[in-house]
Amino acid sequence: MINHFLLLHTLDVHLFLHPSNQFYSQIMAKTLFDKVWDAHVVHSIENGPDVLFIDRHMVHEVTSPVAFLGLKQRGIRVKFPERTFATADHNTPTINQHLPVEDPLSANQLAMLEQNAREHGISYWGLGHQKNGIVHVVGPEYGITLPGATIVCGDSHTSTHGAFGAIAFGIGTSEVEMVLSTQCIMQPKPKSMRINITGSLQKGVTPKDVALYIISQLSTSGATGYFVEYAGPVFSEMSMEGRMTVCNLSIEMGARGGMIAPDQKTFDYVAGREFAPKGQDFDKAMNYWSTLYSDDQASFDKEYTFDGDKIEPMITYGTNPGMGLGISQNIPMAQSLDGGVATYKKSLGYMDFSEGDAMLGKKVDYVFIGSCTNGRIEDFRAFASIVRGRKKADHVTAWLVPGSHLVAQSIKEEGLLSVFEDAGFTLREPGCSACLAMNDDKIPAGKYAVSTSNRNFEGRQGPGARTLLASPLVAAAAAVTGHVTDPRTLL
Amino acid sequence: MAYEPFNTLTSSAVPLPIENVDTDQIIPARFLKATERTGFGDNLFRDWRYNNDNTPKTDFVLNNPIYQGKILVGGKNFGSGSSREHAAWAVYDYGFRCVVSSFFADIFKNNCLNIGVLPVQVTPEFLVEIFAAVESDPQATFTVDLPAQKISIDSTGSACSFDINGYKKNNMLNGFDDIDFLISQSQQIDAFAAQSPL
Secondary structure, eight states, X not given: OTHHHHHHHHOTHHHHOOTTSTTHHHHHOOOHHHXXXXXXXXXXXXXXXXXXXXXXXXXXXXXXXXXXXXXXXXXXOOSOGGGEEEXXXXXXXXXXXXXXXXXXXXXXXXXXXXXXXXXXXXXXEOTTXXXXXXXXXXXXXXXXXXXXXXXXXXXGGXXXXXXXXXXXXXXXHHHHHHHHHHSEEEEOOOEEEEEEEESOOOTTOOHHHHHHHHHXXXXXXXXXXXXXXXXXXXXXXXXXXXXXXXXXXXXXXXXXXXXXXXXXXXXXXXTTOTTSOOHHHHHHHHHHHTTOSOOTTOOOSEEEEEEGGGOOOEEEOSSSTTOEEETTSBOOOGGGSSSOHHHHHHHHHHHTOOTTOBSTTOBOXXXXXXXXXXXXXXXXXXHHHHHTTOOOOXXXXXXXXXXXXXXXXXXXXXXXXXXXXXXXXXXXXSSSGGGTTOSSOOOOTTOEEEESSSOOOTXXXXXXOEEEEBOHHHHHHHHHHSBOOOGGGTO | OOXXXXXXXXXXXEEEOOSSOBHHXXXXXXXXXXXXXXXXXXXXXXXXXXXXXXXXXXXXXXXXXXXXSSEEEEOSXXXXXXXOTHHHHHHHHHTOOEEEESOBOHHHHHHHHHXXXXXXXXXXXXXXXXXXXXXXXXXXXXXXXXXXXXXXXXXXXXXXXXXXXXXXXXXXXXXXXXXXXXXXXXXXXXXXXXTSOO
C-alpha cells in the first residue's frame, strides 16, 4: 500500500510542475479510485491492460474448481495462500447443515473446495465452520476487507467490499486462475463515475432503496465500463452495512465496482478484526487510509447528482434490476420508454403484470430476506422492526437466511429470534440460498417472491419464479400483509 | 486456458434479438455444479430452450434447424449479471466462436476473451442490418476479420469495424492466455508483493 507514494516519486512531474503553478493541483488531482488503482499497478502494457496486484482473494466452491484444475495441469501452486481465503456459500443447504449434503453434485463441489484449500494451504471455512457464511458477508466481518486494498472473487457482487474504500470486483474463472497462480490480474483501467446523493433519506427509506433508485435512473447497463464512487451526505450518514448494500448493487447497473471513501466509521469497523492490522501496524495503515478520498480538483468521466429526499421505498416489477420504481407508482407504459418495446413486453409477460398496474396490493407468495445484499444484522433489525408484534400472513412462505453464523449469533443475542418466532417465522442457516437458487431454496414456477436479494432475472430464484426486489422493510411489510405494502404505513 | 487461435471466421449466424440477455438465461445457476469446464453447451439457454418436461420449445431459435452457425447475434447489453465464466463456456461448448451485439456487459466480455470466444461490438444500426440480413436469408453468411477488426455481411458487402485492445487481439490471434504472460512477470510481482503488506 506504500507503493502509491513510491510511484509519485518516480514520476518526474515535479521537475516541470511546481505546486505554485495554477494547473498543478488539477493535474495532480486524483480520484479515490485512481489512488488505490495506481498503487497496485505492477506493470502497464502499452495499448493493453494493466497488471494489477491483488491484496486479497476470496474463493468459493462454484467458480474455483476449474481454476484449481488449471493450476494442476500447469504443475503450479497457489502463489500466496496467505492472501487467499475460501468459504462455501453458493451451493450449500440452509437447513440441517450438520448432516451430509444430499445432492451428490453439490457434495462433490464442496469436497473439491475443501481438498483444494487443504492442498494449497488456504484458510477454508466450510459448512459448519463457525466463520462460514456468504463470502461478501464474512470478508468484512473478519477484517479481510480493508480500505485501500484490491480484492477480487469469482463472484460479481465482490463490489460489496468497495464500501471500505477498497477496489473490489468480480472476476471469471480464468481470472481466478490468474490470481491463484500469480496474485495478479490483467485489467484495462475502467472509466470513472461519481454518483452524489444530496439531502437526507426519509423515514422508511433504506440503503437498498437508494441503490434500486440509482439503478432505475441509470438502467441495468448505465454504468458498464465505469467504476463508481458514491459520495455526498447520504453516504456519509450511512452505516457500514448500508454502504455494503449500495456498493454490492453497483454491478446491477453494469459497473464493475463501486466504492466509498473510508472515514472514521470505516476505521472503527475494521479495528480489532482478526485479519486487520493490529497495534502500530493499524496506526500506520490508518495514516495511509486517511489519504484515500477524491481530491477536490479530481475530475470524473461521468457524474450524476440525485436528491436523496425524493427517494421512496423502491420495488422492481420486471426482469432486470433497472426495472424498479417507487412503491406507490404504477408500472410504466411501453410507449413511454426509449426503444426495446418487445423486450419490455416479454419481461412484463414473464411477470404476468400489465402496463399501468399499481404495485401496491399485488399478491405475494414468498418472502426472502438474506443474500450478500441484505443478509447482515442491520437488515434483520429492519425486518424485525415491522414484524414485531404482528403475524406472518398465512399464505406467505418466508425464508429468513442470515449472511453468516456471526449474523445468526447477533440475531439471537439481540433477542430478534424470539421476535421472529412470535410472529410465525423461523430462521435458517447461512448461505446464498434463494438469491440464486442453486440449492433447494427455489421459488416455485409462477409464484411471486419479494426478495431482498440482487437479481430479478427470469428464473433466477427458480425456474419460472417471479422476483420483486426490495428492501428488508418492504419484505417485512409483504410478509405480514401478504401483498405489496408501503412499509411506511407500518412503522 | 490455451485455446484455438482466432483469425477470420465466415459463418451463418443465429439471431437472438432480445436485449439484456443475462447470464442466468445463458446458463441457469442450477447447472453450475460441475467441476470441469466442458458439457455446458447442452444447457445453454436452458429455460428458453426447453419446457419443464425437457421437451424442446419449438419457437426458440436454437431449436429451429434453419438457424445454424458459429456466430451468435444478441440484442444490446448481452451477458449482464453474474461473473460465471460458465456462461462463456456454454456459448463456446455449444459451438459458437463469436458473439455479436451492440453492447456487452463487462465481465462476460472479459470471460469470452479469456477462453477464445470473440465478442464483437457493432453499432446499433449495424446490429439492425445483421438481424435484417438473417431474417431475409437464414443462410446469409458473415465474415469476422480479427486482423482487420471488421465484420461484414457477405451478401451486401456492408461492414462495421470493432474495437479490441492490442494485447487481447494478439492473444486471440495466437491462442495465448494471460497466465503464461503473468508467470513471465514473476520477479516484478515478487518485488511488488514484498513491499505490499497483507
